[in-house]
Amino acid sequence: MSIDATFWVAVSFFIFVGVLFYFKVPQKISDSLDQNIKKIKKDLDDAEKLKDDAKNILSEYETKISKSKQEINILMKKAQEESEKNMIKINNEFHNIFENRKKLAEEKIKQMKTQTIKDLKNSSVDIAILSLEKIIKNSIDKKKLDKIYISSIDEAKKILKNKSI
Numbered sequence: 001m002s003i004d005a006t007f008w009v010a011v012s013f014f015i016f017v018g019v020l021f022y023f024k025v026p027q028k029i030s031d032s033l034d035q036n037i038k039k040i041k042k043d044l045d046d047a048e049k050l051k052d053d054a055k056n057i058l059s060e061y062e063t064k065i066s067k068s069k070q071e072i073n074i075l076m077k078k079a080q081e082e083s084e085k086n087m088i089k090i091n092n093e094f095h096n097i098f099e100n101r102k103k104l105a106e107e108k109i110k111q112m113k114t115q116t117i118k119d120l121k122n123s124s125v126d127i128a129i130l131s132l133e134k135i136i137k138n139s140i141d142k143k144k145l146d147k148i149y150i151s152s153i154d155e156a157k158k159i160l161k162n163k164s165i
Helices: 006-021 025-139 142-164
Strands: none
Touching: 006 025, 025 142
16 A cells, blocks of 8 residues: 555644644634634723713813803893893983083073072162262252261161062
8 A cells, every 4th residue: 555645644644733732722713813802892881981971071161162152141131131221321321410400501591591680670770879869969968968968878778688588
């Protein structure tokens, strides 16, 4: 019987497979693959956790942003209401000041009118007295005239002062 090359290839193959099993190479490969699978699963789980954490953080920030927007809107409304109140208050104060100044001006005008009337009365009385004085001086005796003149001037002054007061 002749042993050909295929026989030796088969024998060497079985020896090779036997050596592999003897040194537990398939088990080591299996263990290595299992470790790699566990590591990949752990990495996937960690990635899922990180993804969930990122989603939670994102939702928290979105809620914070929406709350901030609401607070900003509330602050804007308050500021607008406050500015409207201030505008109304300032407008009312302006009108009050304007009315007060108008009243003061009217009072001043009334006072000036009354003062002018008094001045005119006093001037007209003075003019009338002077005119009467000239007329009396020219027409009557000087001594009688002086007595009448002094008494009439005093009486006229008293009467006019009582009327003007």
